[in-house]
Amino acid sequence: GNSVTQMEGPVTLSEEAFLTINCTYTATGYPSLFWYVQYPGEGLQLLLKATKADDKGSNKGFEATYRKETTSFHLEKGSVQVSDSAVYFCALGASNTGKLIFGQGTTLQVKP
């Protein structure tokens, strides 16, 4: 079945450091891929998405490219801020449904 695997956290970085959070997936068909972010005490917010191979999603300085050949969707940001501290979830959208399959989540802590 479909699944998503994320790198384990927590990830601790200094402000302005480069961020990479790895995400790989297993899926049949052509799923859409998403990154969601969850701040403490809140629900999930969509950070970015990609709907087909080689698509690059980007938002607020974050980027991820849908790589079908390596079944990956790694999240990157060139310079993190303290305000980026949150839990990040990689997710896969099954075809023609509202069902999302999530990775385990990666906690990011950015120190000043």
Next chain:
Amino acid sequence: KAGVTQTPRYLIKTRGQQVTLSCSPISGHRSVSWYQQTPGQGLQFLFEYFSETQRNKGNFPGRFSGRQFSNSRSEMNVSTLELGDSALYLCASKDGEQANNEQFFGPGTRLTVL
């Protein structure tokens, strides 16, 4: 537009009781999905409703059920509560039927079972 709202935000119940959680989607959205979030299992899909019909179901026991009303509002019910049902329950709504449409999440209902 108002976002997805969930009520109540916090709930404390005891084992064996039942509970009903409510979700109001964004106006115009016809798809509502429910997820359970726990530290051990992460985010797991419970079910999805679209136009009052259950369209998808996750791997949860029959104690977990849901429904959707004609105004797209949805409720989920958990009967015979167990300690392991303690979790954050998230509701999400989206417009349309395509998988690449964004799902908008509510703030969740924190259920504690004692």
